[in-house]
Amino acid sequence: MRRIVFVLVAVVALAGVVVYMAPASGQADGEAAPIFGVKIPPGYRDWRLISVAREEVDLDDIRAILGNDVAIKAYREGTRPFPDGTIIARIAWAYLPSAENNKAFGKVQSFVAGRPKNGVQFMVKDSRKYASTGGWGYSQFDDGKPLTDQAMLQSCFACHQPVKDRDFVFTRYAP
Amino acid sequence: MRRIVFVLVAVVALAGVVVYMAPASGQADGEAAPIFGVKIPPGYRDWRLISVAREEVDLDDIRAILGNDVAIKAYREGTRPFPDGTIIARIAWAYLPSAENNKAFGKVQSFVAGRPKNGVQFMVKDSRKYASTGGWGYSQFDDGKPLTDQAMLQSCFACHQPVKDRDFVFTRYAP
Numbered sequence: 325m326r327r328i329v330f331v332l333v334a335v336v337a338l339a340g341v342v343v344y345m346a347p348a349s350g351q352a353d354g355e356a357a358p359i360f361g362v363k364i365p366p367g368y369r370d371w372r373l374i375s376v377a378r379e380e381v382d383l384d385d386i387r388a389i390l391g392n393d394v395a396i397k398a399y400r401e402g403t404r405p406f407p408d409g410t411i412i413a414r415i416a417w418a419y420l421p422s423a424e425n426n427k428a429f430g431k432v433q434s435f436v437a438g439r440p441k442n443g444v445q446f447m448v449k450d451s452r453k454y455a456s457t458g459g460w461g462y463s464q465f466d467d468g469k470p471l472t473d474q475a476m477l478q479s480c481f482a483c484h485q486p487v488k489d490r491d492f493v494f495t496r497y498a499p
Numbered sequence: 500m501r502r503i504v505f506v507l508v509a510v511v512a513l514a515g516v517v518v519y520m521a522p523a524s525g526q527a528d529g530e531a532a533p534i535f536g537v538k539i540p541p542g543y544r545d546w547r548l549i550s551v552a553r554e555e556v557d558l559d560d561i562r563a564i565l566g567n568d569v570a571i572k573a574y575r576e577g578t579r580p581f582p583d584g585t586i587i588a589r590i591a592w593a594y595l596p597s598a599e600n601n602k603a604f605g606k607v608q609s610f611v612a613g614r615p616k617n618g619v620q621f622m623v624k625d626s627r628k629y630a631s632t633g634g635w636g637y638s639q640f641d642d643g644k645p646l647t648d649q650a651m652l653q654s655c656f657a658c659h660q661p662v663k664d665r666d667f668v669f670t671r672y673a674p
Binding site for chain 2: 369370371372373375376377378379380381382383386387388390417419422424425427428429431432433434435436437440483484486487494495496498499
């Protein structure tokens with residue numbers, strides 16, 4: 325018992341260190357999103373790039389999908405379902421025309437990333453913990469604060485159903 | 500002398516390993532681009548993300564700008580001019596509507612990255628070697644082959660002149 329307590333204290337202490345270091349490379353705080361209990365993974369802004377995308381209409385952003393080491397390895401090796409420990413991050417920014425770039429190109433054609441927009445989203449793979457939602461926990465953080473609309477979070481799984489045969493992940497790796 | 504040969508063989512062997520491993524994480528071969536002599540930096544596809552952009556008209560792509568460790572550190576700390584050793588990579592893909600995503604969103608709004616397109620470009624900082632072009636060497640590789648159009652490469656520096664006050668770099672870091 326004493327040993328278990330020691331291990332727990334050590335784990336909590338380490339977790340504290342990780343959270344403390346995080347702000348240098350991406351938003352992070354200790355608050356967990358409801359339902360799935362996902363927290364912002366420290367250092368996610370340093371993760372490698374899976375792909376990019378553009379959403380028009382209401383979202384009106386340009387976005388990047390990043391993966392932790394487990395995710396990148398699984399993508400490159402074609403491992404499906406994704407192994408436990410996989411985390412996929414979606415970051416996004418305002419979609420802004422660039423007068424500066426247009427001038428350099430001599431054509432009106434260029435759009436760049438502006439301020440962060442539409443929060444940060446994470447899919448976390450834990451096949452046992454999230455067994456009832458295809459093995460994935462979902463979360464969104466706006467300015468570091470977790471989305472608390474439980475109906476919205478519950479809808480993530482339903483929305484990802486059409487790509488069940490790709491382990492519920494929409495984004496393909498961009499080589 | 501024998502020792503020097505041994506070291507050279509070891510270096511060449513290691514270089515071979517690097518080149519051999521490179522395709523897993525980005526195109527790479529030994530050919531250098533003309534004028535600036537830039538080669539494809541091994542492992543650039545693993546570099547961290549600086550920002551993303553979209554180019555319409557002829558280029559018609561969606562792109563990501565990645566930086567090596569020196570570049571990312573300089574961006575985050577606001578170091579200008581960028582230190583020697585900075586390398587900035589521009590990768591790009593075809594800009595494709597995603598029927599799959601549109602269906603999930605319930606709106607026609609989604610564009611994703613398709614096949615690699617418009618080659619891979621690198622800006623390499625070496626303030627002495629490239630003193631005559633603002634400290635930067637420029638290169639482009641299409642399917643791993645360097646662009647050999649010398650006039651086109653020469654034009655890179657002229658085109659980057661408008662952002663001389665940002666050390667000739669157009670892309671801003673996307674937080």
